[in-house]
Amino acid sequence: xxxxxxxxxxxxxxxxxxxxxxxxxxxxxxxxxxxxxxxxxxxxxxxxxxxxxxxxxxxxxxxxxxxxxxxxxxxxxxxxxxxxxxxxxxxxxxxxxxxxxxxxxxxxxxxxxxxxxxx
Numbered sequence: 001x002x003x004x005x006x007x008x009x010x011x012x013x014x015x016x017x018x019x020x021x022x023x024x025x026x027x028x029x030x031x032x033x034x035x036x037x038x039x040x041x042x043x044x045x046x047x048x049x050x051x052x053x054x055x056x057x058x059x060x061x062x063x064x065x066x067x068x069x070x071x072x073x074x075x076x077x078x079x080x081x082x083x084x085x086x087x088x089x090x091x092x093x094x095x096x097x098x099x100x101x102x103x104x105x106x107x108x109x110x111x112x113x114x115x116x117x118x119x
Contacts, residue, residue: 006104009117014043030063035070053112055104059088066095073099073107 020028027033039045039052046052054065054072058080065072074097076085089100101107109116 006117009104029058030060030067032064032068035065035068039068039070053109053114055107059092062092062097063095066092066097071098071112072096073101075101075103075107 022034022037024037025033035049035052035054039049049069050071052068052070054062054068054070055075056062056065056072057075057077059074059076062072062074074092099107104117
C-alpha cells in the first residue's frame with residue numbers, strides 16, 4: 001500500500017527483503033537486522049553501509065537504518081506521529097539522521113549518486 005506510487009522506483013531495485021517474513025531477520029526494527037540482511041544480499045555489495053541510502057517513514061525504521069550504518073532520511077507519516085515527536089526527532093538527529101523530507105519528490109537523489117525520480 002505504501003509503495004503504490006513508487007512502483008517504477010522499486011522495479012529498479014535488485015534486492016527486496018520483507019522483514020516480517022524473512023527467516024534471516026532475527027530482530028525487527030529498530031534493530032539493524034533488516035538492513036544488514038538486505039545489504040548482505042545486494043548483487044553489488046556497497047563499499048560501506050554509509051553508501052546505502054535508506055528512506056524511512058517511521059521513527060523505528062529510521063533508527064534501524066542508522067543502526068545499520070546507512071545514510072538515512074526520514075519522510076515521517078505525520079498522521080502517525082505522536083506527542084513525543086520532538087523528542088524522537090532529536091534522538092534521531094543525535095543518532096546520525098541525514099535528513100527529513102515531506103515526500104520522495106523532495107529528496108535530491110542526485111546528491112546521493114542516484115538518478116532523479118522521473119515524473
